Amino acid sequence: MKPAAFDYHCPASRSEAFALLANHGGDAKPLAGGQSLIPAMNFRLAMPAVLVDLNAIADLSYITRQANDLRIGAMTRHRAVERSDEVRVAAPLLNAAMPFIAHAAIRTRGTIGGSLAHADPAAELPAVMIALGARIRVESARGSREVAAADFFTGLFSTALESGELVTEIGIPVAHVTGIRTGTAFEEFSRRHGDFALAGVAARVAVDDNGRCTLARVALFGVGDRPMLASSCARVLKGQPPSTGLIRAAADAAAQDDIDPTSDIHASSRYRRHLAGVLTRRALERAFARAHPGGSST
Numbered sequence: 001m002k003p004a005a006f007d008y009h010c011p012a013s014r015s016e017a018f019a020l021l022a023n024h025g026g027d028a029k030p031l032a033g034g035q036s037l038i039p040a041m042n043f044r045l046a047m048p049a050v051l052v053d054l055n056a057i058a059d060l061s062y063i064t065r066q067a068n069d070l071r072i073g074a075m076t077r078h079r080a081v082e083r084s085d086e087v088r089v090a091a092p093l094l095n096a097a098m099p100f101i102a103h104a105a106i107r108t109r110g111t112i113g114g115s116l117a118h119a120d121p122a123a124e125l126p127a128v129m130i131a132l133g134a135r136i137r138v139e140s141a142r143g144s145r146e147v148a149a150a151d152f153f154t155g156l157f158s159t160a161l162e163s164g165e166l167v168t169e170i171g172i173p174v175a176h177v178t179g180i181r182t183g184t185a186f187e188e189f190s191r192r193h194g195d196f197a198l199a200g201v202a203a204r205v206a207v208d209d210n211g212r213c214t215l216a217r218v219a220l221f222g223v224g225d226r227p228m229l230a231s232s233c234a235r236v237l238k239g240q241p242p243s244t245g246l247i248r249a250a251a252d253a254a255a256q257d258d259i260d261p262t263s264d265i266h267a268s269s270r271y272r273r274h275l276a277g278v279l280t281r282r283a284l285e286r287a288f289a290r291a292h293p294g295g296s297s298t
Contacts, residue, residue, distance in 0.1 A: 003041035010053040014060070014168070017052055018141040021164040024050045030166055031055070032075060032114030035106050060113070060168060065090060070172040074113025079104070081112055090174045093132060093184035093204055097124045100186070103194045113167040116152070119159045119226065122196035124188065126153050127221035129170065130229055131184075131202040137169040138162075146171070156225040182206045182215075183290030185283040188222070189275050191266075197222040198267045199275035201254075203283040205237070207291045213237045218254060218280060223261040223272050232257035233280065242288040251281035 011017040021028050029048035031037060032055075040046040054060060060075035063084050070090040072081065081087055082098035101107055101115075101124055115125045116136060129136070129149035136147050138161060152160050161167070188200030199222045206215035216237040218230040233254035240246055255277030263269045 003038075004044055004047040006041075006048055007050045008053065009050065010056050012056050014057060014139065014166075015141075017054060017057060017166065018139065018164065020050070020052045021166070022141040024052075025163060028052050030117075032117070033077070033110035034114075035102070035110040036114070036118045036120070054166070063087060065174070068174050070174060072112055072170045072172070074116075074167045074169060075111050076113075078107035078110045078112065078115075082107060091132060091172050093186060093202060094128055094172065096184065096186040097128045097202065100124050100188055100193075100197075100200075112170060116170070117159060117161060117167045119153050119157050120196070121156060121224060121226050122200075122222040124186075124197070124200065124202075124221065127200065127202045127219040127227035128186070129172075130219040130227050131204045131217045132172050133204075133217065134173075135171040136167055137171065138165045139168045140165040144168070150229055153226040158226075181208075181291045183287040183292075185286035185290070187279040187283045189279060199223050199261075199272050199279055201276070201279045201283040203280070203287045205242075205284065205287045205291050207242070207288070211241045211292065213240055213242055213288075216250070216284075218250075218284070220254065220259055220276055220280070223259045223276050228259050230254040230258040230280070237284075242284070247281055247284045247288070250284060251277045254280045 009020050027049040029051055031051050031053045054075055060073045062073040063086050064071050065086055078101055088095040115123055134149040136149055136152050147160050154160055184204045186202050188197040190197045202219045204217045208214050216234040218233050219227050221227045233250045236250040236253050255273050259276055261269045261272035
């Protein structure tokens with residue numbers, strides 16, 4: 001298959017890219033890593049009249065620590081994030097999830113901003129960003145704004161991006177906060193490594209000096225039209241000392257109350273719900289073990 005005819009532009013700056021997107025409106029599509037867009041164009045599932053290639057915009061690729069935030073440019077490749085010592089220390093959940101994204105060849109080209117903008121409900125990064133409480137900066141010729149990751153994903157392959165806007169940066173609060181013990185864990189199940197997950201969980205928890213849960217952010221993916229923040233699961237855990245029974249109850253709440261999976265050719269709704277419960281329990285067990293004194297956050 002080959003794509004439909006399109007005009008191609010390769011701007012060298014953000015301002016030039018914003019101008020192109022503003023001028024062409026809905027006819028234009030930004031190109032980041034191209035690992036999702038180009039196959040869709042080849043199958044003519046996507047047929048933009050104008051392609052705006054972002055790969056020449058050098059200042060969209062970086063990983064830097066600023067005060068209490070880890071900041072990652074939208075055009076930063078998955079492989080750079082995967083290998084970053086800064087990410088490993090400041091955002092261990094993101095570091096743990098990176099090897100699950102497709103295969104090494106795809107991670108070498110794919111970008112973090114492109115993955116978030118694509119908003120595949122079975123993708124790892126949207127759920128990770130929700131669990132981490134990340135903020136997504138979007139910019140256009142009209143200006144810039146920040147959107148909480150929990151508000152960014154609005155439906156199947158849909159986001160809060162407006163016409164002419166680009167994802168330009170992701171801001172992640174650092175994992176280690178003085179006086180708070182935190183732990184994270186990532187779990188997913190797929191038929192083969194590198195396939196899209198049938199279900200997955202990204203979890204971040206914190207406990208106080210008495211071992212009681214002060215924070216639980218559990219995001220599930222592959223079980224709905226977008227990543228889901230498990231609020232019922234968090235309510236079960238909040239203020240309680242984690243135990244085997246409590247974690248099981250929280251995982252059951254996540255599977256029964258926080259998601260509404262559908263059936264498809266890959267798995268039934270019932271099977272996805274079962275997976276979500278099992279994976280949530282495993283993730284919480286590991287996250288709480290890492291949050292307690294003597295545990296490791298990575």
